[in-house]
Every structure is written in structure tokens, then in C-alpha cells.
Amino acid sequence: AEKRYVAEDGMSFGVGDESGYLYSALCRAATEEEAAPLAAKLAREKDIREAKKRVREIARKIQAEGEYPAGAHDPEGERLFDTQNIYGGGDWFVVGPEWIWFVENNGSDGGDWSRNNVRTGGAGAVGRRVPFDAALAGELRELQERIKEGF
Numbered sequence: 001a002e003k004r005y006v007a008e009d010g011m012s013f014g015v016g017d018e019s020g021y022l023y024s025a026l027c028r029a030a031t032e033e034e035a036a037p038l039a040a041k042l043a044r045e046k047d048i049r050e051a052k053k054r055v056r057e058i059a060r061k062i063q064a065e066g067e068y069p070a071g072a073h074d075p076e077g078e079r080l081f082d083t084q085n086i087y088g089g090g091d092w093f094v095v096g097p098e099w100i101w102f103v104e105n106n107g108s109d110g111g112d113w114s115r116n117n118v119r120t121g122g123a124g125a126v127g128r129r130v131p132f133d134a135a136l137a138g139e140l141r142e143l144q145e146r147i148k149e150g151f
Contacts (some may be wrong), residue, residue, distance in 0.1 A: 001025040051146040055081060058140065059091070062102040066128035073118050075101040075127060080144045088123055095137045103127040 003023045030038075077096025084090035088107025093100065106116050107123030116124030130136075 048147055051143045055140075055143050055147075058136070059093075059102050062100070062128050062130055066102065066130045068126075068128050069117060071117060072124070073127060075099065075103065075118060075129070077101075078141075080140050081147075084120070084125075086122075093140055094127075095140060096132065098132050099129040100132055100136055100140070101127045101129040 001023070002025075003021045005021055075094035075096060077094045077099075080093040080095060082090070082092040084092060084105050088109070088111060089105050091102065091104045093102055101118075103118050103125045104127075105120060105122075105125045106113065107120060107125065111123065113123045115126050118125040118127035
């Protein structure tokens with residue numbers, strides 16, 4: 001890259017100084033070694049996007065096919081992908097010994113709290129569950145690690 005000062009070039013077309021800098025740069029393709037950090041970062045970002053997409057697919061499947069047990073429940077197990085917040089929003093999975101739950105916090109103002117079947121310490125949440133499946137539990141844990149490593 002270089003810059004060159006031009007003393008009288010009429011660059012301002014009558015406004016301000018009649019001088020200024022011209023900048024130029026010669027570009028070339030990066031070598032493999034130079035491009036490697038960016039390529040690795042892009043590959044990592046793609047992997048995280050794909051993992052998040054798969055998590056959403058699993059959540060939708062549990063919502064569509066899972067059991068909605070009546071009553072007030074306290075799912076026990078490992079909480080994964082926990083985005084619960086103090087405003088009554090967020091969601092998470094609970095991988096327990098008998099069930100895998102997908103829970104959506106439903107404690108915000110204006111929410112239909114009568115649908116809540118999971119205790120949260122607030123207004124509650126709506127949970128659906130499927131019977132424990134070791135393969136699904138393992139996949140959720142692996143996805144959690146893939147996403148966590150990106151931050």
C-alpha cells in the first residue's frame with residue numbers, strides 16, 4: 001500500500017483545499033498459511049451453526065411428539081442449553097434417568113400460565129418429554145460441547 005500527496009490537483013472541485021492524498025494498494029491472494037486462521041474460524045462457525053440447527057430440530061421433535069404430562073413437575077437430571085432468564089423466557093433440555101424433557105419458560109407477562117406444568121421458581125414453564133434414549137442423550141451432550149467450545 002502507498003499514499004501520495006498531490007499538492008494541486010483540484011480534488012475538491014472548489015470546496016476547501018486544492019490538495020490531498022491518493023491511496024493505492026496492490027492485492028494478491030493469500031497463501032494457504034496466511035488463510036489458515038480465517039479458514040479455521042469459518043469452519044468452526046459453520047460447525048456451530050449446524051449444531052444449533054440440530055438442537056432446534058430435536059426441540060421441535062420433542063414438542064411435536066413428546067408427552068405433555070399434567071400437573072406440576074420438577075424434571076430431574078442434567079440441564080443442557082439453558083437460556084432461562086428472569087423475564088420468564090428461555091428454554092432448556094433436561095436429560096434424566098427416565099425422561100428427556102424440552103422445557104420452554106412461560107412466565108412472562110401476558111403468557112398463558114395455565115398451560116405450565118414445570119416448576120421454575122417463577123410462574124412456571126411448559127414441558128414436554130420423551131422416554132430416555134441413550135443415543136439422543138449422547139447427541140445432546142455432544143452438541144452442547146460443540147457449541148460451548150465456540151465461545
